[in-house]
Amino acid sequence: NKESRSSRGALIVLEGLDRCGKTTQSGRLYKYLEEQGHSVESWRFPDRNTGVGQMISSYLANKSQLDDHAIHLLFSANRWEKRSLMEEKLKSGTTLIVDRYSYSGVAFSSAKGLDIGWCTAPEIGLLAPDLVVYLDISHEKAAERGGYGDERYEQLEFQKKVAGSYLALRDSSWKVIDATLSIEDIEKKLREVVLDCMMTCHKGKPLSQLWL
């Protein structure tokens, strides 16, 4: 019908420290929404499938070295190269669940000591999420979850700094969910805020841009 053709999808972003459970929750949310008959896709950044994504992947695996500014801009470029497709999907009514976005970019790079304003600049003009969900866990608790992998950044002291950066970035519009709850409880809370957001978008909330 006319209404559903003109209504857009929602841009949902999940953020949090490494091992906070984002990937598990994105997967479960995706499955749920799909089963409910929504048009939905599961995305993640970095998107390691592109040329830029492969450079990022090699950096994260410690197989290449890059200046902190250079890798920051690659992460940002990786979002820019997906921007038009993202807009197309949203406008055609598909909801996107995105595992990490610009906030990861700013939080991880500023945790290395880069200026926040400098980190934010290349993100200006990307699509603004309709909802940011922060899965909240302390760096100590996250580290207890089977330990970190071998990737760059997956270290206790660094994650502590990242947590501080996220705290500085958070605003009142973010939905913060306690990531130490059971998988099912988190899933339930997540569904609530997401369905609510999808409804708002469906009713005609316009798409907007970062970083305002």
Ligand code: NYM
């Ligand atoms: N990361 C992720 C950044 O440093 N900047 C970014 O812009 C993004 C999207 O990459 N430790 C970091 C956070 C993670 C790492 O992400 C890889 P994942 O979700 O483990 O694939």
